[in-house]
Amino acid sequence: MTGTGSAGTGDPVRGTLDKAAGENFPVAPFFLPRAWRTDLMAVYGFARLVDDIGDGDLAPGGADARLLGVAPAQAEDRLVLLDAFEADLHRVFDGTPGHPLLRRLQPTVRRRALTPEPFLGLIAANRQDQLVTRYETYDDLLAYCELSANPVGRLVLAVTGTETPERVRHSDAICTALQIVEHLQDVAEDLGRDRIYLPAQDMKRFHVQEADLATPSAGASVRALVAYEAERARDLLNEGAPLVGSVHGRLKLLLAGFVAGGRAAIRAIAAAEYDVLPGPPKPGRIQLLREVGVTLRGEG
Numbered sequence: 001m002t003g004t005g006s007a008g009t010g011d012p013v014r015g016t017l018d019k020a021a022g023e024n025f026p027v028a029p030f031f032l033p034r035a036w037r038t039d040l041m042a043v044y045g046f047a048r049l050v051d052d053i054g055d056g057d058l059a060p061g062g063a064d065a066r067l068l069g070v071a072p073a074q075a076e077d078r079l080v081l082l083d084a085f086e087a088d089l090h091r092v093f094d095g096t097p098g099h100p101l102l103r104r105l106q107p108t109v110r111r112r113a114l115t116p117e118p119f120l121g122l123i124a125a126n127r128q129d130q131l132v133t134r135y136e137t138y139d140d141l142l143a144y145c146e147l148s149a150n151p152v153g154r155l156v157l158a159v160t161g162t163e164t165p166e167r168v169r170h171s172d173a174i175c176t177a178l179q180i181v182e183h184l185q186d187v188a189e190d191l192g193r194d195r196i197y198l199p200a201q202d203m204k205r206f207h208v209q210e211a212d213l214a215t216p217s218a219g220a221s222v223r224a225l226v227a228y229e230a231e232r233a234r235d236l237l238n239e240g241a242p243l244v245g246s247v248h249g250r251l252k253l254l255l256a257g258f259v260a261g262g263r264a265a266i267r268a269i270a271a272a273e274y275d276v277l278p279g280p281p282k283p284g285r286i287q288l289l290r291e292v293g294v295t296l297r298g299e300g
Contacts, residue, residue, distance in 0.1 A: 027040060027041065027044045028040040028041045028044065029254065029257070031250050031253060031254075032250055032251075032254060033250070035111075036159060036160060038108070039108040039111065039112060039159045040156065040159055042101075042104050042105045042107075042108040043105070043108065043152075043155050043156075043159065045101040045104060045105065046089075046101060046102065046105050046119060046122070047122055047152060049064070049085070049099075049101050050082070050085060050122050050123055050126050051122075051126065052064075053078060053081045053082055053085060053126060054078060054082065054125075054126025054127075054129045054130065055126075055129075055193070056076075056078060058081075062075045064081070064099070065081060065084075067098050067099045067100065068081065068084040068085055068088055068098060068099055069084055069088075069098060070084050078126075078130050079127065079130055082123055082126055082127050082130075085099070085123060086120070086123050088102050089102060089116065089119055089120070089123065090116070092105055092106045092109055092119075093109065093116055108159070112158055112159050112161075113158075114155065114158055114159075117151075118151030118152075118154050118155050118158075119151070121146070121147045121148075121150070121151040122147070122148065122151050122152075124147045125144065125147035125148035126148075128144060128147065128148075129195065132144075133194050133195045133196065134195075134196050134200060135196070135197060135198075135199050135200065136199065136200045136201060137199050137200075137201050138199045138201070138202065138232070140199065141180070141197060141199055142176060144197075145175070145176040145179045145180070146172070146176075148179055149175040149176055149178060149179035150171070150172040150175045150176060152175055153168075153171035153172065153174060153175040153258075154168055154171060154172075156171070156254075156255075157171055160251050162247055162251060166246070167243055167246055167247075170239070170240040170241075170242055170243035170246070171240065171243055172240070173236045173237070173239040173240030174236070174237060174240035174241075174243060174255075174258055174259060174262070175240075176236055177233040177234075177236035177237045177240065177262050178233075178258065178261070178262045180197075180229060180232065180233040180236070181230070181233050181262050181265045181266060181269075183197035183198070183229075184226055184229055184230060184233070184269055184276055185265065185269065185276060185280035185281060185282075186276075186280055187213055187226075187276050187277060188213070188214075188276070188277050188278075188279070189280075191210075191213050191214060196210065196213065198213075198225060198229065202225060202228065202229065203225065205225075206221050206222075206224050206225040206228065207221050208221050208222055208225050213277065215277060216277065216278060217275055217277055217278060218274065218275040218276065218277045222274075222275075222277070223273060223274035223275060224274075226269065226274040226275075226276055227270075227274045230266050230269050230270065230274070233262065233266060234263070234266055237259055237262045237263055237266075240259070241259050241295065241298075243255055243259075244256045244259060244295055244296070244298075245298055252296070253292075253296070256292050256295040256296045257292055259291075259295045260288060260291035260292040260294070260295045261283075261288060261291075263291045263294075263295070264283035264287045264288045264290075264291045265281070265282070265283055267283060267287060267291070268281040268282055268283040268284075268287070269281045
């Protein structure tokens, strides 16, 4: 999973939670009830920290490793850190965790009767990132998104008490789409980490070599490939969009923001003529608000 930058502070809680402002999509916006915001930020803290472990973006100084009981000699070993983090997660459910972000999560888990599975999925995705750096087929990528993205949407539904099988299905489509969009925005950054999330079969179909992804600007073949994957993400967003109409009030606005964020990002990629290699194309605020309105009206 792609990170959003280095931690930039020695406080393992503040440094992680401060990254909420840099996310593509709103994490716990001001218009939500305070109790929801508190619990969504606790979930976000977990997801952000496990991503930082997987991407090697922990705050300097080794504070997180110490809190997880990892010896200094192994503080840079991401698999060791992920194993320790998983062990501490289990203590959220049956003991007292050592990391403050997991201690912050514990009341949320109890209030909302959350289960370990979505949290374990996010850890498994980051463990996979250490072992798998290429995906042969689109189905392989979807299986990765089932671990790396879909648990987040399921946790949002669980925290807000709105989880049903149909809503989970729609949420999964939205979350997978958002993950694919993020991968498209971050092709160059991911390549710098020796990761490629563009399916190898699709790269072959569009005659794209790995070396083509390392250039300052994308050629025609890379742009065609990015456009193809963006259309897949758009289709998934449309598939999941009925989720917005199935809920009411402030939750409806939150979920519309997720869908609109994905659509606006795809429009930004298209506006860049699908050249994502110079840097992530990002939508402007006006475009995002326009997409929110379209999504709320069910016109997308």
